[in-house]
Amino acid sequence: MLIGDRGKYLGIIMGLTFASLLITQQSSIFTGLMTRTYGAISDLAQPDIWVMDPKVQFIDDIKPLQDTELFRIRSVPGVAWAVPLYKGLLKARLEDGNYQICNVLGLDDTTLIGGPPVMLAGSLSDLRRQDAIIVNDVGASTRLAKPSRVPGGRPVPLQIGDTLEINDHRAVVVGICRVSRTFQSQPVVYTTYSRATTFAPRERKLLSFVLVKAQPGLDPQTLTRRIREQTGLAAHTAQEFKDLTYDYFMKYTGIPINFGIAVGLGFIIGTAIAGQTFYNFTLENIRYFGTLKAMGATNGILLRMILLQALLVGSLGYGLGVGAASLFGYLLGGTELSFRLTRELLVFAGSAIGLIIILSALISIRKVMTLEPAIVFKG
Amino acid sequence: MAVSPTDPAVYCRAVTKSYVSGPTKVMALQGVDLEVRLGELLMLVGPSGCGKTTLISVVAGILDHDEGECLVFQEDLRAMGRNSKTLFRGQNVGFVFQAFNLLPTLTALENVSIPLLLLGLKKTEALSQAREMLERVGLADRLQSLPAQLSGGQAQRVAIARALVHRPRLIVCDEPTSALDAGTGQKVLEVFRGTALAEDRALIIVTHDNRIFNFADRIARMEDGRIVAVESQVAH
Ligand SMILES: Nc1ncnc2c1ncn2[C@@H]1O[C@H](COP(=O)(O)OP(=O)(O)O)[C@@H](O)[C@H]1O
Ligand SMILES: [Mg+2]
Numbered sequence: 125m126l127i128g129d130r131g132k133y134l135g136i137i138m139g140l141t142f143a144s145l146l147i148t149q150q151s152s153i154f155t156g157l158m159t160r161t162y163g164a165i166s167d168l169a170q171p172d173i174w175v176m177d178p179k180v181q182f183i184d185d186i187k188p189l190q191d192t193e194l195f196r197i198r199s200v201p202g203v204a205w206a207v208p209l210y211k212g213l214l215k216a217r218l219e220d221g222n223y224q225i226c227n228v229l230g231l232d233d234t235t236l237i238g239g240p241p242v243m244l245a246g247s248l249s250d251l252r253r254q255d256a257i258i259v260n261d262v263g264a265s266t267r268l269a270k271p272s273r274v275p276g277g278r279p280v281p282l283q284i285g286d287t288l289e290i291n292d293h294r295a296v297v298v299g300i301c302r303v304s305r306t307f308q309s310q311p312v313v314y315t316t317y318s319r320a321t322t323f324a325p326r327e328r329k330l331l332s333f334v335l336v337k338a339q340p341g342l343d344p345q346t347l348t349r350r351i352r353e354q355t356g357l358a359a360h361t362a363q364e365f366k367d368l369t370y371d372y373f374m375k376y377t378g379i380p381i382n383f384g385i386a387v388g389l390g391f392i393i394g395t396a397i398a399g400q401t402f403y404n405f406t407l408e409n410i411r412y413f414g415t416l417k418a419m420g421a422t423n424g425i426l427l428r429m430i431l432l433q434a435l436l437v438g439s440l441g442y443g444l445g446v447g448a449a450s451l452f453g454y455l456l457g458g459t460e461l462s463f464r465l466t467r468e469l470l471v472f473a474g475s476a477i478g479l480i481i482i483l484s485a486l487i488s489i490r491k492v493m494t495l496e497p498a499i500v501f502k503g
Numbered sequence: 504m505a506v507s508p509t510d511p512a513v514y515c516r517a518v519t520k521s522y523v524s525g526p527t528k529v530m531a532l533q534g535v536d537l538e539v540r541l542g543e544l545l546m547l548v549g550p551s552g553c554g555k556t557t558l559i560s561v562v563a564g565i566l567d568h569d570e571g572e573c574l575v576f577q578e579d580l581r582a583m584g585r586n587s588k589t590l591f592r593g594q595n596v597g598f599v600f601q602a603f604n605l606l607p608t609l610t611a612l613e614n615v616s617i618p619l620l621l622l623g624l625k626k627t628e629a630l631s632q633a634r635e636m637l638e639r640v641g642l643a644d645r646l647q648s649l650p651a652q653l654s655g656g657q658a659q660r661v662a663i664a665r666a667l668v669h670r671p672r673l674i675v676c677d678e679p680t681s682a683l684d685a686g687t688g689q690k691v692l693e694v695f696r697g698t699a700l701a702e703d704r705a706l707i708i709v710t711h712d713n714r715i716f717n718f719a720d721r722i723a724r725m726e727d728g729r730i731v732a733v734e735s736q737v738a739h
Binding site: 416 | 556559560563565566585586589590592593594596598600601602604606607617618621622665677
């Protein structure tokens, strides 16, 4: 028993679609961005534990240790292996003379633990060659790309065999890899630990992190506690380090607030449009609500009618909005934009739309509940 | 609540009702005495603003009066709770409005089935009884029409079918012919007398259309919130 006209329905559905689109899309971008904050940690699947300076707040917050810490960590009982990792921003000079800041990762010379998750060309072991580096594909084809030979043409991606200068040291590309997007969009350059430390400016301490594997059967949590106690350094499991990084960005950057505002705006606009239209529509049909009431429809029945209508437009709006947001994510899949539509976000957007329609329906329900059926005889 | 055939369908004594809007108070009913018998068609006539609509609203249980006594089938509606009054209306009262008030997105058939659905009948059963009722008012060929596709006379016949389909014992109509031309109004009244009137049923029609007065059993005249005369019509 639905009453009302098609134009109004469309209006409500559009309002809800818009709200659902905005909420889903913005929160997906937000989640995508936040996932990037710890992309570098996700890429390093092998170690259980990251050891670092106690003052480190997130993955890109490098506070180097002395090389000797590596041996202290290796001597903690329960450590299967411990390898060094260099991580730092270094200046690379391109063929055309331009400079580009790169995110350089130096892997343990013997084991090469901490390498990229996917190799697209060349192999990780090629890093053992002279001056070898591996560059990520996005970096190779964008910021590190060589200028086109023809004026105005497309830049030529960096390829195996090309050379760069990193802090005045020669570097030869031996492989192209793919990495998870990180928050920093600099090109990612892999090399060995010892070569990274020669690239890096001379400093007393260069060891960014020590990556640790616990002996089989030993709970990583237990081992982190032991490492902390014996070395005075901070030791986090990979998940703890991700959480630490995530929390840092949540707490100390404007990102959550900005996205919160966008999502809140979607919510408010959606509520305003849907509520207003829904209420107008109730007012326009008040004669029919009155007629139903006179004919014996109890408030309970009318309540169910209104809620059913709200649910209908709500689900339609939600579906269309989420659909549009997914399409948006799909179309932008190959670009720099982060977009991550998780199941939790679907539930979140669904609850938001649910709340919007409940709020919208509420004022209409109030109106209809208190309606005097005597109005039906009014001309 | 056993109602003997001799009990009146509606019994009003000294019924008053006033509307307060801001500082002004309008005495719409100033002591109405009225009885409506089972099996009769009573017309309520009088100048505009004399309280006709207010009176049938009280009688139909959609408005509470202030003072006096008003019993409908021996029940004091004012004393009932809101929900039981709503259910009482659903069971016992049929409404016909000047503006028809058919739900615009539902077909004639669906509109007529509403009172039955509200009483809890299954949809198929409700639709089949609604179809039967529409056939009785001569609309067998307009079952699937939307209200906007019907003429005024047809729409009012759908409204009558809707008011009768659940066999209510009291039917109230507020100016049911005033939106119709004279000929159509006559036809609608014929439908009323032909299908609505029965031994165990009472019909109140508010009108100032004197061309249909001849359809009434009795005519009650109202002035300034009071019934001033009740005339019996003879011969039908
Ligand atoms: N809801 C209302 N609020 C205030 N005054 C009203 C209301 N309804 C009716 N009245 C007044 O009560 C009187 C009787 O109205 P009504 O019963 O509609 O008369 P009728 O149907 O005979 O034209 C009129 O003076 C009218 O202005
Ligand atoms: Mg009136």
